Amino acid sequence: MLDKAKPTTAPIVERCQALFSDLTFEAQRAWKEAKPGRKVVGFLPYYAPRELVHAAGCLPIGILGGGDQLEVIHGDAYYQSYICRIPRSTVELGVSGRLDFVDGMLFPSICDVIRNLSGMWKLMFPQKATRYVDLPQNFTMDIGVPFYAQELREVREFLEQIVGKPITDDEIRNSITLFNENRRLVREVYKLRAEMPWNLPSSEVYLLMRAGLLTPVEEHNAMLAEYMSLAQQMERPLKDNSRVVISGAFCEQPPLNLIKSIELAGCYIVDDDFLVVNRWEKSEVATSGDPLENLARAYISDSTSIAPKYEPNPKIKGKYLIDSVRENGAEGVIFAMPSFCDPALLDRPMLQSALKEANIPYIGFKYAENTGQMQPVREQAGTFADSIKLWSGQ
Amino acid sequence: MSTIITRPKAAPAEIIRDASMAKQKDMLARHYDRLCDAPQTGEKVCATFVPGNLNELIMCFDMVNNLPEVNAIQSGLRKQSGGYVMESEKLGHSEDVCTYVKSDIGMMAKGNIGPNGRKLPNPDVLLLSYTGCFTFMKWFELLRQQYQCETIMMHTPYLGDGKITPEMIQYMVKQLKQDVIPTLERVSGVKFDIDRLRENLRRSAKAEEDHIWVLQSAQNKPSPIDAYFGGIYYVGPIFGAFRGTDDAIDYYKFLRQEVEERIRLGKGPVTPDGDMPQERYRLVVEGPPNYTHFRQFWKMFYDEGAVVVASSYTKVGGTYDYGFRHDPDRPLESLAEYCLNVYTNRNLPMRVDMLVDYINRYEADGLLINSIKSCNSFSAGQLLIMREVEKRTGKPAAFIETDLVDPRYFSAANVKNRLESYFQMIEQKRSSSSFAA
Ligand code: SF4
Ligand code: SF4
Numbered sequence: 054m055l056d057k058a059k060p061t062t063a064p065i066v067e068r069c070q071a072l073f074s075d076l077t078f079e080a081q082r083a084w085k086e087a088k089p090g091r092k093v094v095g096f097l098p099y100y101a102p103r104e105l106v107h108a109a110g111c112l113p114i115g116i117l118g119g120g121d122q123l124e125v126i127h128g129d130a131y132y133q134s135y136i137c138r139i140p141r142s143t144v145e146l147g148v149s150g151r152l153d154f155v156d157g158m159l160f161p162s163i164c165d166v167i168r169n170l171s172g173m174w175k176l177m178f179p180q181k182a183t184r185y186v187d188l189p190q191n192f193t194m195d196i197g198v199p200f201y202a203q204e205l206r207e208v209r210e211f212l213e214q215i216v217g218k219p220i221t222d223d224e225i226r227n228s229i230t231l232f233n234e235n236r237r238l239v240r241e242v243y244k245l246r247a248e249m250p251w252n253l254p255s256s257e258v259y260l261l262m263r264a265g266l267l268t269p270v271e272e273h274n275a276m277l278a279e280y281m282s283l284a285q286q287m288e289r290p291l292k293d294n295s296r297v298v299i300s301g302a303f304c305e306q307p308p309l310n311l312i313k314s315i316e317l318a319g320c321y322i323v324d325d326d327f328l329v330v331n332r333w334e335k336s337e338v339a340t341s342g343d344p345l346e347n348l349a350r351a352y353i354s355d356s357t358s359i360a361p362k363y364e365p366n367p368k369i370k371g372k373y374l375i376d377s378v379r380e381n382g383a384e385g386v387i388f389a390m391p392s393f394c395d396p397a398l399l400d401r402p403m404l405q406s407a408l409k410e411a412n413i414p415y416i417g418f419k420y421a422e423n424t425g426q427m428q429p430v431r432e433q434a435g436t437f438a439d440s441i442k443l444w445s446g447q
Numbered sequence: 448m449s450t451i452i453t454r455p456k457a458a459p460a461e462i463i464r465d466a467s468m469a470k471q472k473d474m475l476a477r478h479y480d481r482l483c484d485a486p487q488t489g490e491k492v493c494a495t496f497v498p499g500n501l502n503e504l505i506m507c508f509d510m511v512n513n514l515p516e517v518n519a520i521q522s523g524l525r526k527q528s529g530g531y532v533m534e535s536e537k538l539g540h541s542e543d544v545c546t547y548v549k550s551d552i553g554m555m556a557k558g559n560i561g562p563n564g565r566k567l568p569n570p571d572v573l574l575l576s577y578t579g580c581f582t583f584m585k586w587f588e589l590l591r592q593q594y595q596c597e598t599i600m601m602h603t604p605y606l607g608d609g610k611i612t613p614e615m616i617q618y619m620v621k622q623l624k625q626d627v628i629p630t631l632e633r634v635s636g637v638k639f640d641i642d643r644l645r646e647n648l649r650r651s652a653k654a655e656e657d658h659i660w661v662l663q664s665a666q667n668k669p670s671p672i673d674a675y676f677g678g679i680y681y682v683g684p685i686f687g688a689f690r691g692t693d694d695a696i697d698y699y700k701f702l703r704q705e706v707e708e709r710i711r712l713g714k715g716p717v718t719p720d721g722d723m724p725q726e727r728y729r730l731v732v733e734g735p736p737n738y739t740h741f742r743q744f745w746k747m748f749y750d751e752g753a754v755v756v757a758s759s760y761t762k763v764g765g766t767y768d769y770g771f772r773h774d775p776d777r778p779l780e781s782l783a784e785y786c787l788n789v790y791t792n793r794n795l796p797m798r799v800d801m802l803v804d805y806i807n808r809y810e811a812d813g814l815l816i817n818s819i820k821s822c823n824s825f826s827a828g829q830l831l832i833m834r835e836v837e838k839r840t841g842k843p844a845a846f847i848e849t850d851l852v853d854p855r856y857f858s859a860a861n862v863k864n865r866l867e868s869y870f871q872m873i874e875q876k877r878s879s880s881s882f883a884a
């Protein structure tokens with residue numbers, strides 16, 4: 054029985070776990086039904102302008118595949134064996150009716166698989182509003198910003214069609230404020246985890262972040278604050294673990310068991326690139342002036358570096374990962390990447406050579422969202438954790 | 448005891464039957480020599496991709512263009528790509544990613560020897576025309592690391608909504624004006640002259656007319672060309688280093704005359720074994736071919752009298768079916784439109800429409816998809832494409848799987864079996880519809 058006097062994050066984690074495990078989206082359906090006219094808009098990894106969806110009065114929800122609990126019956130008939138798993142489980146969610154309450158879908162330009170899935174969705178669900186969100190790859194300010202601002206104008210029109218009313222600039226500004234707060238809190242959780250990883254296990258933090266892609270931002274902000282206040286007060290045992298950064302898991306998500314296995318193998322995860330949408334802009338997005346311009350500006354000049362984005366400056370290729378290692382006091386990097394993932398796997402050799410130059414140890418393995426066998430992961434992560442300790446002479 | 452039989456290394460079998468092929472071979476040889484001579488002649492080298500290649504612009508700076516995809520194809524045809532791919536994997540590149548990239552990187556690691564047996568020069572600039580394929584971006588980031596040279600990003604928006612918008616063109620023209628042209632000027636030391644570009648574009652348009660005429664000649668019965676296996680040769684100059692040159696104009700004029708003559712004589716396509724005697728099946732093919740067993744693969748078709756009358760792969764370096772031609776009066780806009788139009792930059796519904804249109808217009812018996820392990824750009828979604836096209840045309844479709852330049856993924860027996868049953872399916876469909884009639 055829980056000791057009532059002692060602060061615990063357990064009830065929050067339980068709530069997050071329930072949201073995470075529910076493949077029929079009961080909570081989101083309930084949100085929609087609670088008020089007439091409410092709409093839900095899904096988005097795929099790795100980024101979507103959630104502020105616009107929120108400003109339209111819709112609930113933005115992250116569609117992140119089916120995890121290891123979804124039985125894929127139809128989805129495999131749409132994909133060859135050499136394509137990653139997330140599109141097939143997403144198709145499964147669609148054709149099995151689990152997403153029938155979703156009014157619109159946004160497919161960002163992360164890779165050719167999700168790009169093509171946007172067209173498949175148009176063909177398979179012609180009655181649903183579907184939009185491909187083309188993100189700029191030219192990061193010169195006066196080229197990329199107008200392009201992305203225009204794209205955002207089109208996304209705004211797309212959402213206006215769904216809700217049947219205009220979205221005002223003030224509504225967008227208000228949403229930017231809320232998401233600024235969300236990003237600030239998310240970053241704080243990450244910072245706190247790096248400070249006391251024993252009190253904020255990554256398997257919990259992960260669930261907390263997944264919940265953020267399934268609940269209204271206002272609720273999630275409150276949840277993040279509450280979680281931090283409780284987690285700080287907990288007295289979990291400090292272990293002699295190695296501190297690692299996870300890289301490459303920004304799209305198809307690893308099974309929760311994989312995160313747990315890495316921790317069990319003796320690693321504290323002190324930074325990662327799971328669900329990067331929730332801390333995409335590194336500082337506050339401006340709230341005065343043209344809101345779309347502000348979002349576009351933030352995307353071009355202040356967003357997270359990650360494999361699906363072009364790095365215009367060769368001198369800093371991979372620097373973000375080295376920075377993450379240094380800033381979070383990590384001792385090594387684990388490349389955990391979905392099988393057949395072009396962005397992650399093509400980028401990896403460049404990141405590895407940056408790490409090598411910086412003398413940072415790393416290992417790598419591949420996974421699928423439904424990987425069941427964790428023994429190899431545990432062994433590899435365990436050996437890595439031990440070797441890091443040997444390296445650093447502990 | 449085992450006996451080791453060593454065979455003398457045979458030169459790869461040549462597939463040359465047409466005079467136009469000989470002409471192209473000569474053009475290519477000259478191009479590769481020019482490329483390899485660049486360190487001596489002082490010509491600057493610009494590496495870029497086939498889809499969205501801006502050859503007319505590159506020519507304005509007296510630069511010579513190097514296309515790593517074409518090098519990978521050449522390695523595939525010469526049966527060297529398998530070794531290169533493995534070399535790349537040894538260097539740490541994943542077995543899951545595109546084999547073009549790995550063939551290129553493996554070739555570099557092994558001395559970067561081109562198809563002419565000479566060392567290819569390092570590029571002076573990488574023009575990352577980011578059109579229709581995600582891999583391109585990482586490929587050039589990888590090469591940039593190797594060559595430490597300037598890299599220009601030229602981002603082509605995807606036709607996610609099935610249309611080209613004025614804003615897309617503006618974005619691209621701005622990139623051309625602000626990034627691409629100034630950087631090429633700086634690297635080459637040659638000042639940009641828009642009239643020179645117009646001239647090049649005028650030449651492109653001329654060649655494009657004859658080029659598309661040749662591809663569309665497959666509407667004849669029998670088709671005088673094979674628009675996939677033969678088509679790969681026919682697109683060579685226009686997809687590669689020759690668009691905008693007099694060489695390309697001459698080549699396509701010459702090719703057109705050859706094809707006109709074949710139509711006049713009622714002949715089918717030329718194959719490596721001579722003229723195809725009888726056209727039994729007319730197919731539309733979606734997806735790139737396999738290059739490591741190109742001739743064997745093609746033979747499986749022509750032995751059965753199957754001719755490909757239209758293919759999507761021959762639109763990957765530019766789509767000319769629907770009226771697009773480079774336009775000297777709108778030079779930069781027209782370069783942008785060219786990039787936007789390439790096949791892999793079209794969304795799935797557009798691709799389905801195009802394939803359905805081909806089946807109808809070319810009176811094909813059905814659709815064959817060659818799904819390439821390497822290529823998510825083409826392959827992701829092809830099973831749905833197959834179903835949609837089947838549904839909309841009522842014609843049977845089939846699916847085979849190979850790879851571009853990785854010989855490990857070409858299983859001749861499997862492909863042959865699939866093709867044989869597909870041809871039977873077409874026969875059955877025919878007899879049931881004639882029975883119904
Ligand atoms: S896992 Fe990788 S390849 Fe698959 S959809 Fe996501 S980004 Fe694309
Ligand atoms: S084969 Fe496909 S994935 Fe590879 S470079 Fe070409 S278009 Fe891109």
